[in-house]
Amino acid sequence: MKPIHIIITILILCPLSQAQQKDPAKGGIATSSTPTVSYDVKPRGTVEKPLILRTYCPDPGVEDAVLGNHGKAAPTPKYSPRSGKDSKGIVQPINGIPAAIAVNHADELSYIWDTTECRLLYAWKDGFLDMSPYWGSNQGGRKGSRKGFGYTPKLDGILTYMTKGYHPIHINGKPVGIPSYLGHNRKNNLPTFRWSANKAVISTAITPISESDGGSLRVEYRAEGDASISYHGSNDHGIEQKAPNHLIVTITPDPAVAKFSKKKEKEFKGVTLARGEHLFTTYSCATCHSIDGGKNHGPTIKDLFGSKRMFGDQEITADDSYLYESIANPNAKIAPGYQPNFMPKFPMSADEINSLILYIKTFSKIHD
Amino acid sequence: MTHSETNPTMKPYLTILLVALLGITTIPTHAYLKVETIPLPEGTPPEIGGLTFDPDGKLYVATRRNDIFVATPNADPNAFEWNLFASGFHNGLGIEAPAPGHIVVSQMAELTEAIDTDGDGSADTYNNLNNEIGLSGNYHETNGLCSDGDGGYYIAAGTASHNGPTFWKTHGKYSKIGRRGRNYSAVQWKGWVMHFKDGKLTPFASGFRMHNGILRDSKGRLWCGDNQGDFRATSPLYLVEKGNFYGHPSSLVWDKNSPKGKDPLHTPQKKLDQMRTHATVLMPYAEMNRSCAEPAEIPAAFGVFPGQLIIADNNDTRITRIMLDEVGGKLQGSCTHFINGSGLRTGNNRLEWSPDGKQLYVGQTVRGWGKPSEGIQRLSFGGKTPFDVDKLKLTKTGFELTTTLPVANLDKAEISINSFHYQDSHRYGGGQLDKKNIPVTKTTNSGAKTFTIDLESLQAGKVYHIAIKNLKAKDGSKLHNENFYYTANRLH
Numbered sequence: 001m002k003p004i005h006i007i008i009t010i011l012i013l014c015p016l017s018q019a020q021q022k023d024p025a026k027g028g029i030a031t032s033s034t035p036t037v038s039y040d041v042k043p044r045g046t047v048e049k050p051l052i053l054r055t056y057c058p059d060p061g062v063e064d065a066v067l068g069n070h071g072k073a074a075p076t077p078k079y080s081p082r083s084g085k086d087s088k089g090i091v092q093p094i095n096g097i098p099a100a101i102a103v104n105h106a107d108e109l110s111y112i113w114d115t116t117e118c119r120l121l122y123a124w125k126d127g128f129l130d131m132s133p134y135w136g137s138n139q140g141g142r143k144g145s146r147k148g149f150g151y152t153p154k155l156d157g158i159l160t161y162m163t164k165g166y167h168p169i170h171i172n173g174k175p176v177g178i179p180s181y182l183g184h185n186r187k188n189n190l191p192t193f194r195w196s197a198n199k200a201v202i203s204t205a206i207t208p209i210s211e212s213d214g215g216s217l218r219v220e221y222r223a224e225g226d227a228s229i230s231y232h233g234s235n236d237h238g239i240e241q242k243a244p245n246h247l248i249v250t251i252t253p254d255p256a257v258a259k260f261s262k263k264k265e266k267e268f269k270g271v272t273l274a275r276g277e278h279l280f281t282t283y284s285c286a287t288c289h290s291i292d293g294g295k296n297h298g299p300t301i302k303d304l305f306g307s308k309r310m311f312g313d314q315e316i317t318a319d320d321s322y323l324y325e326s327i328a329n330p331n332a333k334i335a336p337g338y339q340p341n342f343m344p345k346f347p348m349s350a351d352e353i354n355s356l357i358l359y360i361k362t363f364s365k366i367h368d
Numbered sequence: 369m370t371h372s373e374t375n376p377t378m379k380p381y382l383t384i385l386l387v388a389l390l391g392i393t394t395i396p397t398h399a400y401l402k403v404e405t406i407p408l409p410e411g412t413p414p415e416i417g418g419l420t421f422d423p424d425g426k427l428y429v430a431t432r433r434n435d436i437f438v439a440t441p442n443a444d445p446n447a448f449e450w451n452l453f454a455s456g457f458h459n460g461l462g463i464e465a466p467a468p469g470h471i472v473v474s475q476m477a478e479l480t481e482a483i484d485t486d487g488d489g490s491a492d493t494y495n496n497l498n499n500e501i502g503l504s505g506n507y508h509e510t511n512g513l514c515s516d517g518d519g520g521y522y523i524a525a526g527t528a529s530h531n532g533p534t535f536w537k538t539h540g541k542y543s544k545i546g547r548r549g550r551n552y553s554a555v556q557w558k559g560w561v562m563h564f565k566d567g568k569l570t571p572f573a574s575g576f577r578m579h580n581g582i583l584r585d586s587k588g589r590l591w592c593g594d595n596q597g598d599f600r601a602t603s604p605l606y607l608v609e610k611g612n613f614y615g616h617p618s619s620l621v622w623d624k625n626s627p628k629g630k631d632p633l634h635t636p637q638k639k640l641d642q643m644r645t646h647a648t649v650l651m652p653y654a655e656m657n658r659s660c661a662e663p664a665e666i667p668a669a670f671g672v673f674p675g676q677l678i679i680a681d682n683n684d685t686r687i688t689r690i691m692l693d694e695v696g697g698k699l700q701g702s703c704t705h706f707i708n709g710s711g712l713r714t715g716n717n718r719l720e721w722s723p724d725g726k727q728l729y730v731g732q733t734v735r736g737w738g739k740p741s742e743g744i745q746r747l748s749f750g751g752k753t754p755f756d757v758d759k760l761k762l763t764k765t766g767f768e769l770t771t772t773l774p775v776a777n778l779d780k781a782e783i784s785i786n787s788f789h790y791q792d793s794h795r796y797g798g799g800q801l802d803k804k805n806i807p808v809t810k811t812t813n814s815g816a817k818t819f820t821i822d823l824e825s826l827q828a829g830k831v832y833h834i835a836i837k838n839l840k841a842k843d844g845s846k847l848h849n850e851n852f853y854y855t856a857n858r859l860h
Contacts, residue, residue, distance in 0.1 A: 076548060095536060115477060183480075287529075
């Protein structure tokens with residue numbers, strides 16, 4: 001590690017270690033310095049003691065050949081809970097890795113090791129995961145409202161490695177085939193993953209190479225007993241066959257992969273129907289507000305615009321201002337038959353709310 | 369701490385004052401149940417997925433984000449010394465501790481065992497006990513857990529929700545047919561109760577929607593609730609028995625006895641009604657339980673209602689109490705509140721009794737529904753038995769009720785009975801159908817604490833709402849709960 005890195009690391013680690021030295025009687029964590037998660041949607045480990053996080057993981061474009069032991073989902077017809085039948089439209093599956101383990105060594109290295117394929121999928125540096133789409137944001141105070149309607153966290157940092165092709169290890173001369181994840185051991189919170197294939201038990205330990213600028217890693221494989229292992233992956237990596245049952249692969253950042261990770265998401269501006277539809281999906285509004293008249297936790301948006309409802313003795317028409325108020329301040333008026341405090345205040349700008357209203361109007365015969 | 373429930377010394381005086389001023393003699397819940405709030409380490413989101421005690425009496429708490437904390441319970445709720453025991457759990461919603469320093473957790477992707485082999489207080493060995501229950505990437509596919517009492521476990525695997533997609537790549541095989549519907553079963557064993565023993569996972573019972581929490585009671589019976597929604601007109605409590613089907617069709621896509629390639633959603637409702645095992649008790653959604661979470665059994669040491677089941681409401685400040693009855697060799701029964709408000713927060717997800725059976729630990733989490741409500745609360749018996757209905761049994765002509773205290777004025781009580789039924793369907797939830805008043809023909813004292821209610825008629829398949837007003841005990845106290853709902857699957 002270069003001196004400048006040591007200084008930066010110390011600066012980063014300081015607040016963390018202070019937080020962990022709290023008096024246990026006051027609710028602090030007494031002895032463990034193992035990283036824990038907090039309200040921070042960007043959880044971090046340290047170089048020496050990584051954070052091991054199990055979560056849905058982002059899929060930055062891992063190729064099909066790598067995920068050969070996964071089930072393959074397909075687009076499915078939209079379902080109308082009201083009629084109990086398929087309705088118009090198709091629901092597309094989304095990208096994500098369901099059963100992986102995410103590990104973070106501060107800025108030096110983050111990686112995803114998958115329990116379904118029993119292999120390293122990808123690695124990155126200068127960040128870890130932004131959990132806000134999944135855990136909900138901290139908006140509205142330190143603890144936040146924690147309304148997250150996404151599924152996968154965002155990859156935060158610069159991608160340095162993505163695996164390709166079939167499993168790089170051969171056992172006793174044969175490809176891995178269908179591996180089984182057995183578990184992992186931890187020493188100083190460093191995981192050594194255990195898995196089996198071809199009747200052999202293999203362990204994989206992944207560690208950052210601290211002398212690098214980050215993103216370099218060492219993958220150490222060992223086979224139990226007299227099984228032999230060999231490496232058949234990319235030739236770009238350093239391979240050291242220490243013994244028939246022991247090999248070390250050294251991976252350094254791949255600039256081609258780094259470029260890939262800088263892709264930006266589509267940005268919306270102004271008040272548009274497309275933006276409204278995007279927001280309706282992003283915040284999973286349909287979780288509570290059906291589009292087909294079906295009963296749910298909140299009123300349906302079918303024929304909502306222009307409809308009339310009673311609040312006490314007062315009849316109110318669901319016009320632009322009513323919809324605006326209902327989105328910006330959901331508890332202002334509770335539609336008869338529904339619970340207060342169900343719908344959170346979503347962090348949306350006026351343009352975003354007006355875009356949503358445009359979208360809601362498309363489900364009514366009356367449009368203005 | 370500003371919450372009133374953390375200051376148990378204040379309220380009784382206030383109550384005594386009110387009683388003196390207004391002549392109110394209803395026992396306030398906090399004289400019957402004391403509610404304390406137990407904080408987790410500062411800075412930890414206390415989204416409680418599971419709670420359990422190990423054989424040494426240490427309390428393990430699984431937070432939904434990743435971590436498992438351990439503490440030795442303290443009489444002072446603010447004096448728990450928490451330590452991180454293990455980490456790396458994605459929505460650990462079931463936890464058991466078969467031995468000190470040894471936990472088993474049902475998380476999204478697997479059933480995981482974490483063991484502290486070197487005795488330093490934190491787990492160092494993590495074993496995948498089983499990961500044959502698939503994971504589609506949908507947010508809704510959580511797993512509940514209970515011990516089978518013989519070294520194995522039962523796992524309640526919830527279905528996915530149509531409000532969310534799956535990933536393109538799923539853990540475990542994907543079924544295109546199973547993906548259809550509102551709450552769906554696109555990957556294996558969603559909507560099932562599974563049995564894991566000696567390294568083998570076997571299907572146990574099917575037809576569930578979101579059975580969030582599972583209990584094996586002291587008699588070895590298996591119980592779970594389910595959540596109102598498609599094929600669930602209201603919140604049910606099920607007695608889970610091997611091979612039974614409980615009414616939600618999507619799980620059948622993984623049943624080896626179901627015709628291959630046939631969409632179970634196309635099964636006519638009439639057929640589903642014939643195939644399914646009825647709920648032992650139906651809990652009216654708004655009145656009793658909006659979102660069933662974990663059931664538990666009241667231990668004898670607690671002080672009231674020994675052996676009765678309770679079931680948490682994740683969506684309100686209450687826990688439901690169940691009074692079982694046996695008719696024609698089958699269990700059915702009734703429900704009322706165990707606690708309703710009185711300082712209990714909403715978000716009630718997991719229930720775990722302290723090893724001495726005197727305190728009920730309640731793990732709470734709400735995230736995504738309304739305001740977050742979460743953390744750990746502890747309920748203990750306040751020492752004063754409430755005047756309440758302790759047993760509710762069906763007779764040939766109506767009901768027999770046994771109260772906790774001698775009854776003073778049955779003749780002055782106003783008892784009204786309504787009957788209704790529910791019809792499950794593909795639609796979300798269902799109303800109380802064919803609601804009608806059933807005239808009471810006679811009420812009779814049959815013992816100091818027992819009375820009967822005779823009705824003009826009784827009909828199988830109905831839920832009976834028994835509302836009792838102005839009933840007083842000999843000591844002057846008013847009836848603590850005034851509403852009871854009896855599910856009459858069968859008649860005598």
